[in-house]
Amino acid sequence: MDFRFSPEEEAFRQELRVWLKDNVPADWEGTFLEEDDETWRFGRTFVKKLAQKGWAAPSWPREYGGMDASPALQLLYNEEIGYHRAPIGSIVQAVGYIGPSILSFGTEEQKQQHLPPIAAGEIVWCQGFSEPGSGSDLASLQTRAVRDGDDYVINGDKIWTSNAHRSDWCILLARTDPEARKHRGISFFLVDMKTPGINVQPIVNMAGVHSFNQVFFEDVRVPSSALLGQENQGWYIAAMTLDFERSSLVAAGVSMAKRGLDDLVGYCRETRVDGESLLDNPLVRHKLAEIAIETEVGKYMVYRVVSQQARKEPGSTEAAVCKLYNTEIAVRVANAGIQILGLHGQLHGDSKGARLRGSFAKSYLYAIAMVVGGGSSEIQRNIIAMRGLALPRA
Numbered sequence: 001m002d003f004r005f006s007p008e009e010e011a012f013r014q015e016l017r018v019w020l021k022d023n024v025p026a027d028w029e030g031t032f033l034e035e036d037d038e039t040w041r042f043g044r045t046f047v048k049k050l051a052q053k054g055w056a057a058p059s060w061p062r063e064y065g066g067m068d069a070s071p072a073l074q075l076l077y078n079e080e081i082g083y084h085r086a087p088i089g090s091i092v093q094a095v096g097y098i099g100p101s102i103l104s105f106g107t108e109e110q111k112q113q114h115l116p117p118i119a120a121g122e123i124v125w126c127q128g129f130s131e132p133g134s135g136s137d138l139a140s141l142q143t144r145a146v147r148d149g150d151d152y153v154i155n156g157d158k159i160w161t162s163n164a165h166r167s168d169w170c171i172l173l174a175r176t177d178p179e180a181r182k183h184r185g186i187s188f189f190l191v192d193m194k195t196p197g198i199n200v201q202p203i204v205n206m207a208g209v210h211s212f213n214q215v216f217f218e219d220v221r222v223p224s225s226a227l228l229g230q231e232n233q234g235w236y237i238a239a240m241t242l243d244f245e246r247s248s249l250v251a252a253g254v255s256m257a258k259r260g261l262d263d264l265v266g267y268c269r270e271t272r273v274d275g276e277s278l279l280d281n282p283l284v285r286h287k288l289a290e291i292a293i294e295t296e297v298g299k300y301m302v303y304r305v306v307s308q309q310a311r312k313e314p315g316s317t318e319a320a321v322c323k324l325y326n327t328e329i330a331v332r333v334a335n336a337g338i339q340i341l342g343l344h345g346q347l348h349g350d351s352k353g354a355r356l357r358g359s360f361a362k363s364y365l366y367a368i369a370m371v372v373g374g375g376s377s378e379i380q381r382n383i384i385a386m387r388g389l390a391l392p393r394a
């Protein structure tokens, strides 16, 4: 196997790296979803600059604002974006899996309407899939869309909707045929968040941050042109959207974990406890070595999935292995950081005793979210067992 990138790809990596160093402050701790108003504004400005370079949606076709990038170029891009903790939270869903779903199933009119504004960094999207009673078993969802002339009327509620309070548009799953078997009666809609009858209520997460929401739909009337694909084809489209989501989630995740490891190594190199360098502590050395091995293994799992995608081979089992392993690495890196930094590790960036700008206090609380979002580890294990090992359904 040859894991080298071409000279052109390496040249792009260099150009992107230099640009990221110029545009992401060196002390930027990275914020997953640019939660507060200030980081959100910074993230939006950053995304617009990225879009001006033509770099917001590399793998998309040029005609819709992308770069026609190969899977290898997209991989390298994700590695740099993740490692530099680039603040792309406002477009990460739209670029990573909403746009690709529109590309795969949208009419030409829908593609023209929605894709260029995403690639220009102008429009924010959210994902209205989960409901209070439907998460892992998403197909049991209860939100209804009833056909009324040329419109559909939507009633129901969605939960854990990241960024809904800042979004212009939403992808929404709703039941259009309550008589059909649960996977068969669902449709996929593109909904303007300004439509009357939509009520967004905040949910504050355990890090004290408002990034989730519960979104209520009361007699929300959308035109039939809001349907993506065919009526009742929604589950099929959603399954592909979730595949796109899983691969986009892990793509930058390993390099974020690698960055966490490098920060920890740097900290240990500079820190002495009772006159002894932290790097001389055998427990610390072993922990760092263990994580170094795991991040390297995780990286090659990503390379394997990308090379399957490049050969257009099916690879949902490998993608599930990759999602499971790599999101759990992020948790292990965060745990290691908290252990090595000791009590200082629990302090947030604005505290006097904080270390590494409080980044581990934050990632410790956030890393677990990636294990759950996009399908929990248990669900990935079910996929690996059934599709990969052909075990019977439990």
Ligand SMILES: Cc1cc2nc3c(=O)[nH]c(=O)nc-3n(C[C@H](O)[C@H](O)[C@H](O)COP(=O)(O)OP(=O)(O)OC[C@H]3O[C@@H](n4cnc5c(N)ncnc54)[C@H](O)[C@@H]3O)c2cc1C
Pocket: 126, 127, 128, 129, 130, 131, 133, 134, 135, 136, 137, 159, 160, 161, 162, 163, 368, 369, 370, 372, 373, 374, 375, 376, 377, 378, 379, 382
């Ligand atoms: C950071 C984050 C962002 C999110 N953003 C969005 C968003 O923007 N839009 C959106 O629609 N949703 C979003 N979600 C919701 C996410 O998709 C769900 O949380 C996830 O699918 C799990 O569903 P649930 O929370 O209802 O848990 P449940 O499905 O109730 O699961 C509870 C526990 O039971 C386990 N479990 C469930 N079923 C099985 C099974 N068959 N076998 C073994 N174990 C099982 C699960 O692994 C989990 O540990 C987000 C979640 C997170 C954490």
